[in-house]
Amino acid sequence: DQQVKQNSPSLSVQEGRISILNCDYTNSMFDYFLWYKKYPAEGPTFLISISSIKDKNEDGRFTVFLNKSAKHLSLHIVPSQPGDSAVYFCAASAGAGAQKLVFGQGTRLTINP
């Protein structure tokens, strides 16, 4: 039972364009969402998060959008740079103070020069 799903295993985007990574979840108890970025042979690193009381959070080139009614979130990267090529994981947790994160399968983003 995959509670967090990233249906696109891979995505290829031209440098300078917008990258949009998508994530769907099934558990309505989830109230905190995060994106992690992972380079080969390294652990995932925290990128950006959003609480369910918001529908948008922005940090530089990265913006996360949350649509609670659709149980969908997305990560926008604008403009995309070659260094953004990595695997991106969506994660979610439920309940105040909860720390247990449920991760999606990941999407491999490739930025082409």
Next chain:
Amino acid sequence: DAGVIQSPRHEVTEMGQEVTLRCKPISGHNSLFWYRQTMMRGLELLIYFNNNVPIDDSGMPEDRFSAKMPNASFSTLKIQPSEPRDSAVYFCASSQGQDYGYTFGSGTRLTVV
């Protein structure tokens, strides 16, 4: 701070052997997590500890897997006996609270032949 330290980085072992993976969390972090990454299932939570106490081990596949956290600066994940299907990358992560996300180690790539 050196971050979350995992050892070994790579482990190749024969089926039936005991395998022990080690983790040193970031000093001051009160939660520690063990995850397993596979192509099919992405990042799966195996077990997590709060203040050295196991909170949720529902992700531990079976009795062959066990984890301990004898003190705030050390944890082990043991597989006995190991099987080829245990081959994966095992990540340890630590956290000081939900709003801060996790800090992952670089992982241990386990191959059971």
